[in-house]
Amino acid sequence: MASKTVNDFARELKLAPELLLEQLRAAGVAKRDVTDELSEADKSRLFESLRAQRTQQERKISMTRKETSVIKQSDASGRAHTIQVEVRRKRVFVKNPQVLAEEQARLEAEARAEAARRAEEEAREAERRKVEEEARRKAAEEAERQRLEAERRAAEERARDKQHAKGKKTARERLDLLFDTGTFEEIGRFQGGNIAGGNAGAAVITGFGQVYGRKVAVYAQDFSVKGGTLGTAEGEKICRLMDMAIDLKVPIVAIVDSGGARIQEGVAALTQYGRIFRKTCEASGFVPQLSLILGPCAGGAVYCPALTDLIIMTRENSNMFVTGPDVVKASTGETISMADLGGGEVHNRVSGVAHYLGEDESDAIDYARTVLAYLPSNSESKPPVYAYAVTRAERETAKRLATIVPTNERQPYDMLEVIRCIVDYGEFVQVQELFGASALVGFACIDGKPVGIVANQPNVLAGILDVDSSEKVARFVRLCDAFNLPVVTLVDVPGYKPGSDQEHAGIIRRGAKVIYAYANAQVPMVTVVLRKAFGGAYIVMGSKAIGADLNFAWPSSQIAVLGAAGAVNIIHRHDLAKAKASGQDVDALRAKYIKEYETSTVNANLSLEIGQIDGMIDPEQTREVIVESLATLATKRRVKRTTKHHGNQPL
Numbered sequence: 001m002a003s004k005t006v007n008d009f010a011r012e013l014k015l016a017p018e019l020l021l022e023q024l025r026a027a028g029v030a031k032r033d034v035t036d037e038l039s040e041a042d043k044s045r046l047f048e049s050l051r052a053q054r055t056q057q058e059r060k061i062s063m064t065r066k067e068t069s070v071i072k073q074s075d076a077s078g079r080a081h082t083i084q085v086e087v088r089r090k091r092v093f094v095k096n097p098q099v100l101a102e103e104q105a106r107l108e109a110e111a112r113a114e115a116a117r118r119a120e121e122e123a124r125e126a127e128r129r130k131v132e133e134e135a136r137r138k139a140a141e142e143a144e145r146q147r148l149e150a151e152r153r154a155a156e157e158r159a160r161d162k163q164h165a166k167g168k169k170t171a172r173e174r175l176d177l178l179f180d181t182g183t184f185e186e187i188g189r190f191q192g193g194n195i196a197g198g199n200a201g202a203a204v205i206t207g208f209g210q211v212y213g214r215k216v217a218v219y220a221q222d223f224s225v226k227g228g229t230l231g232t233a234e235g236e237k238i239c240r241l242m243d244m245a246i247d248l249k250v251p252i253v254a255i256v257d258s259g260g261a262r263i264q265e266g267v268a269a270l271t272q273y274g275r276i277f278r279k280t281c282e283a284s285g286f287v288p289q290l291s292l293i294l295g296p297c298a299g300g301a302v303y304c305p306a307l308t309d310l311i312i313m314t315r316e317n318s319n320m321f322v323t324g325p326d327v328v329k330a331s332t333g334e335t336i337s338m339a340d341l342g343g344g345e346v347h348n349r350v351s352g353v354a355h356y357l358g359e360d361e362s363d364a365i366d367y368a369r370t371v372l373a374y375l376p377s378n379s380e381s382k383p384p385v386y387a388y389a390v391t392r393a394e395r396e397t398a399k400r401l402a403t404i405v406p407t408n409e410r411q412p413y414d415m416l417e418v419i420r421c422i423v424d425y426g427e428f429v430q431v432q433e434l435f436g437a438s439a440l441v442g443f444a445c446i447d448g449k450p451v452g453i454v455a456n457q458p459n460v461l462a463g464i465l466d467v468d469s470s471e472k473v474a475r476f477v478r479l480c481d482a483f484n485l486p487v488v489t490l491v492d493v494p495g496y497k498p499g500s501d502q503e504h505a506g507i508i509r510r511g512a513k514v515i516y517a518y519a520n521a522q523v524p525m526v527t528v529v530l531r532k533a534f535g536g537a538y539i540v541m542g543s544k545a546i547g548a549d550l551n552f553a554w555p556s557s558q559i560a561v562l563g564a565a566g567a568v569n570i571i572h573r574h575d576l577a578k579a580k581a582s583g584q585d586v587d588a589l590r591a592k593y594i595k596e597y598e599t600s601t602v603n604a605n606l607s608l609e610i611g612q613i614d615g616m617i618d619p620e621q622t623r624e625v626i627v628e629s630l631a632t633l634a635t636k637r638r639v640k641r642t643t644k645h646h647g648n649q650p651l
Contacts, residue, residue, distance in 0.1 A: 179209030192233025217245035220255035227259035235272020249378040251288040257295030313344035374443040388448030401619035436468035441476035452480035455490035466497040474513035486524040489542030524633035529553040553604040
């Protein structure tokens with residue numbers, strides 16, 4: 001209830017404020033000015049004083065008797081006048097004490113009733129004012145909401161026109177494609193905006209949504225707002241989102257379409273990139289991080305996606321480079337287009353920076369959704385499990401394995417056909433399909449459980465390991481290990497690619513990455529040798545010696561330091577030279593030595609004998625054996641054997 005001043009109360013009592021002040025002072029309420037506030041206690045004290053005064057007055061009864069006398073008097077002229085004089089006589093009587101008590105009780109009751117009535121009126125008045133104020137507030141909020149919504153629609157329409165003219169979607173259209181319908185909840189919508197100036201927010205949209213029913217965090221740069229550039233407000237929004245994603249333990253998707261750091265903000269903008277780099281590193285290996293490059297990404301901004309787990313680009317409009325064509329030309333004189341310098345095709349085929357090339361934005365976003373379906377929400381969780389029941393058709397498909405792989409080690413075949421015979425529904429989601437093509441990596445399900453598949457591709461360079469395929473395999477194994485995906489390795493490798501170009505490109509350092517990835521992985525690992533596994537390449541491709549849990553081989557597989565032909569040329573070089581010098585049939589002698597070497601050495605028998613192969617299996621049993629092996633290893637747990645902070649991985 002609102003307080004009242006002396007003036008307000010005088011107006012209510014219809015008294016002069018000065019008179020009320022006097023009455024208050026007489027009652028012992030020290031008020032000096034009509035603006036002084038009155039409490040309920042002050043009012044009660046005033047009423048008590050007035051009642052006491054009234055009671056004192058009413059205790060006495062005054063009775064007056066009137067008498068009239070006639071007086072005759074002459075004036076100055078001598079004429080007589082008659083004057084009537086009225087005399088009043090007053091007597092005072094004291095009331096009976098009982099009557100006084102009853103009177104006082106009646107007055108007190110009336111005073112209480114009056115006070116209650118006034119309090120009720122004041123309460124009703126306060127409630128009325130409260131209701132009116134609430135109505136005005138809601139009306140103002142609704143008007144503001146409608147104004148902001150109108151501004152949002154207008155801004156979205158402007159953005160749509162700008163983006164569609166370039167063959168691109170708006171940030172919000174991309175979010176609609178990424179998330180399950182109606183699940184996106186935006187946070188910090190107006191942060192960094194100037195509502196009074198008609199700017200409803202920053203150049204990045206942040207929030208949470210669901211992908212196949214699981215929560216995912218997202219930040220989407222809006223190129224229609226200041227070219228999607230990053231300033232202080234944008235950096236603050238992104239960092240806050242990443243902090244929340246880490247706390248909630250959910251994946252982070254970045255949709256990149258930006259002109260880079262906001263030049264007007266100078267080093268403050270660059271500082272925000274540094275903060276985002278650090279947050280990305282903090283989240284790395286803890287929650288999955290995907291980057292969708294759906295526009296330009298230049299300068300220091302490229303390192304934000306480079307630190308994430310997967311980079312997805314499109315054939316058109318996607319660009320990534322540290323220095324753009326203009327800088328390249330000014331520095332080196334080279335003239336090159338944005339697409340040739342850092343387009344989606346380049347980074348998927350040549351550099352290996354990107355992991356998928358989408359035909360358009362819809363395809364790229366769909367790939368992101370698909371990958372998220374195989375990954376857990378964080379490193380502390382297991383991957384999702386899907387209902388699966390093997391069909392007769394799939395059993396028949398599994399039997400095809402016996403006819404896919406040729407017995408001739410030099411004859412190529414498509415490893416993808418093998419993979420499709422092993423995984424559920426034949427579905428295999430490749431990663432880096434266009435890069436390092438002599439190796440295959442990707443996601444699949446086996447018996448309803450997501451796994452990572454690593455395999456050599458005999459259709460490309462006989463399935464050798466080179467600098468590109470080595471890094472491709474190493475990176476993928478590390479990804480699977482980070483997020484608890486078992487690794488299934490299918491081996492058919494003749495060795496490492498020879499040549500000075502490979503040595504100069506660092507095949508030693510890059511090949512060592514594969515070793516480091518497998519040796520440090522603690523997820524279940526099952527390896528199957530399909531045909532050949534020679535030399536160091538055999539060791540690094542998920543051998544038991546390097547850390548695999550269960551290893552199997554097909555009956556026709558060859559496991560050795562070298563292939564038979566190469567080994568014979570080294571072991572029997574003197575015998576072959578003598579035979580040539582004496583005029584003997586060298587080819588026939590070499591064939592004899594090769595056959596002997598294949599029988600005695602180039603097979604899986606020795607590996608079986610020393611325990612490096614756990615079993616020899618028929619090709620058509622491959623899927624069944626893998627399913628049983630993964631079930632056996634399902635309870636495998638991570639162990640920490642040393643107190644080191646981390647290893648020094650070859651980079």
